[in-house]
Amino acid sequence: MKTNDTIELLLNRKSIRKYEDRQVDEDTLESLARAAFQAPFAAQLGSLLLSRDSEKNPFSAPLLFTVCVDCHRLELIMRARGWKMKTSDAAMLLFGVQDACYMAENLVVAAESLGLGSCYLGMAPFAADRIAEDYSLPERVFPVVQLAVGYPAEDPPPRPRYPLSFSLFEDSYPELEEEDVREAMRVMDEGYLAQDYYRRADYMVELEGEREETFDFDDYSWTEHMCRKWGQWHAAAENLLGPLRRRGFEVTRDGGEEGS
């Protein structure tokens, strides 16, 4: 494969969960923000909330960005021109999450290039009511994800990924055979075990119901972790549709008359 400094930066990026007690200066913050907002967009539907309260921020990070899908600004512009949003909330959310994520990932890459580490925090949507109160969010602004940023106080290795043959499919999506699945599981599990990832994090998802614990940090790895998360968490659609509705998004509603 071909490489260069940017490719190396992308390949070496990993989530950072320990930060130096060191502020990020205004010039650096401006670079992060400008690089983020220059990301491609459907309609500039992403906005960023910032907290520099490192005492409250996760991992005591100096910067906490809350990445939002923001239809509010577009709708203010449309109103100023005598228009009303007609596209359905379902579609606006799909475009909006994309805009927000391209922006956030540009911020991650810019941060890396300036010696900063970062970590996504995916639970923001389920905490949207509290975040909306904390930041006085208007309706039609919804927090998709949070992003802690700061100078790293740890230097873990990049984490394993599925084999390319399990992720990139030319012309046709293949019938994935049992051996393909086993190989992808092996790469992920042996990779995380070799890094002692869960023991160092001192974290296993607890089993619910009648399942009995038979794992310890010698064999608890990525695929077991994934099974416990997605096999036990957030079964109720309302856990997400409720916060969305309270922020003014109704995914089953047609656009037009009833919409904002």
Add this chain to the structure above:
Amino acid sequence: MKTNDTIELLLNRKSIRKYEDRQVDEDTLESLARAAFQAPFAAQLGSLLLSRDSEKNPFSAPLLFTVCVDCHRLELIMRARGWKMKTSDAAMLLFGVQDACYMAENLVVAAESLGLGSCYLGMAPFAADRIAEDYSLPERVFPVVQLAVGYPAEDPPPRPRYPLSFSLFEDSYPELEEEDVREAMRVMDEGYLAQDYYRRADYMVELEGEREETFDFDDYSWTEHMCRKWGQWHAAAENLLGPLRRRGFEVTRDGGEEGS
């Protein structure tokens, strides 16, 4: 602000819609893919379909990636471990679109660093039925966006963005005043007009219904374009929920028993 080669690369990126008739070699393709898949994830929920049929690809680009939310692979792994997906489809889609977009944006950045241009094509979700047939997609794989990639045969300037004060909010989302909205509109509209963007593209969204055309390329700019798109397009939620359902995703369904 601080800068470096990566920041400059992010600030100078623009969508490319004309490509040289030149193939992308295997080494370069591997770099793009590895950089993409090393993106942060919730559960490696993104996969990539590739077409190198430049005669059929948009803009005759040598590479067309279809960026998918892919719950199929995770569910195969869960099944192999004796688990079933419990998290609701709404939540999986929200996490999945994030994984897919971080991956896609890493690919965009890697492409830039290797002298390649790119362009997102946002209509893939509405064409999911056709894409699913073309690529033989299994259920639980949904195309979020497409990405054309190739050597650029044009060199447009980077496009305008909202002022930072309209996009980055510290501690609290401000009450946006009419003058803030007007200023954001001015920056966008004057910026696109100065680049003669819509005249060069020879494209205005047609007005529907009783609205009468009063614009030409001397005053048709970004905010008018946005109003016409989002004020006229895809009002029916079913335009998106239908394709999602036919790919096995039901956003209002609780996870667990009924889920896959």
